[in-house]
Amino acid sequence: MIADEPAKATSDAVFKDTLWSTTALLQDFVSSATRGDGAVVDLAAPPVVAQELQLSRRVRDGLDAGDFTDFLRAYLDRSIRLHHPGSLAHQVAVPHLPAALADLVHGAINNPMAIYEMGPAATTLELAVVNILLEAVGWRPQPLDAPGLASCGGGVLTHGGSLANLTALLAARAAAAPEAWDEGTPHDLVILAPAGGHYSVARAVSILGLGRRAIRHLPVDDLEVLRPDGVAAALDAIAAEGLRCMAVVANACSTSTGLYDPIGEIGGICRARGVWLHVDAAHGASALLAPSERHLLDGIEQADSVTWDAHKMLRTSGLCTAVLFRDVRTLDSAFAQEAAYLLYPHEQGGPDLLPRALECTKTGLGLKWFLALVWGEPGAAGRYVAQRYQAARRFHDLIVATPGFTSPFRPQANIVCFRYGDNDDLQVAIRDALLAEGSYHLSSTTVTGTRYLRMVVTPPATEEAHVRALLSRIRSVADRLVSGAPSAQTGTS
């Protein structure tokens, strides 16, 4: 229709121009944060932020492409800067270019690929990515033309590790009590897990109807790492009570400390006794891609299921996770209600992954995963993991060599726990003071009852010089806090 052509030309130009100006602002945000310009974080209260974003006016008058750049500038000003070398608080990926590209592509095309006809490229990438990850664990990939074939591994991409853990435990329940889908969860099932497991595991157990009391905490050492001898003893105790172990859950690595449970030994015990082992490797599975770090996960192939987040150590934005199974049939029976689906009498063109997922509408996570795995020189993803893990060990060594600082362990992953002085409350006060200054963002945790500062070494820009500056900043903040001087903000970077 000729009459529509000028309008179309205009909207094409607006699309392109707006993307262009957005790109320029984002690039500036990323590069200035990477250089360490300005604050990592500047916490203003919601009324202040709403004012800066001119929300009332924009709700009233609307917002269009012409106004978007101004709005985005204000939005970025009040966003935390994960690329900043002082951004060391949480296990969140510092996204790189392919992550941004994948999100942009999805935002433009929205292929919700739960069924093949809604995204053949996205579905194929999901199958291909799952195969790459299965091989990294040491499991058999699935032929693309028979994704439910027995004797292969299997997996599904999910929106986050919490859903992945729920999916894995659902499959474990289906293996232990196939009748549970129709009849409800039987009362003799027990989960064995360390007390320091991620809270999503306890939630999943409650969601599955076992009740939180079905979790028994496994013995750990003084760094909260699982003791394999405790697993065998706990299994014996459960059997003596006439109960059944639905799953053993181990961490690789633990959220709080970044220490890996000895999954090889635990896996051997579980295989010998026919007990499901779920390895929650949301943070630490990416070390499978780093030859120098892979030994931390030795024996993982003995597990039954593994959770693996890309949005922690593979530089994708959230959420981007895989849950993998040694035997694809255990995944396909997780959602038992849908088992009849699996021969796909009505699927069009290729396999529908809907029966394997909790989500119905799902983003094309395969693209994000795929770009994270293959972008750049071969092996680049694993090299990043190794570099940050090794940097964390160097930073640890620097910290314990600095007077006044101690650390309970040398890191295995990129998480460093340390403290200044000998007072639990002081650690929290130091963290809060640094956060208020905006120069460094740390977190804090307890290890066997003692409070530590916690640093997650994720930004590629963080170097030894930043850690030295951080330590001297901590010392002066702490001295000020201890001497009771007014805690005025210094604005120092």
Ligand SMILES: *Cc1c(COP(=O)(O)O)cnc(C)c1O
């Ligand atoms: C981060 C983490 C999770 C939760 O993953 P989300 O993707 O944030 O839902 C689960 N388990 C462990 C061990 C983690 O480190």
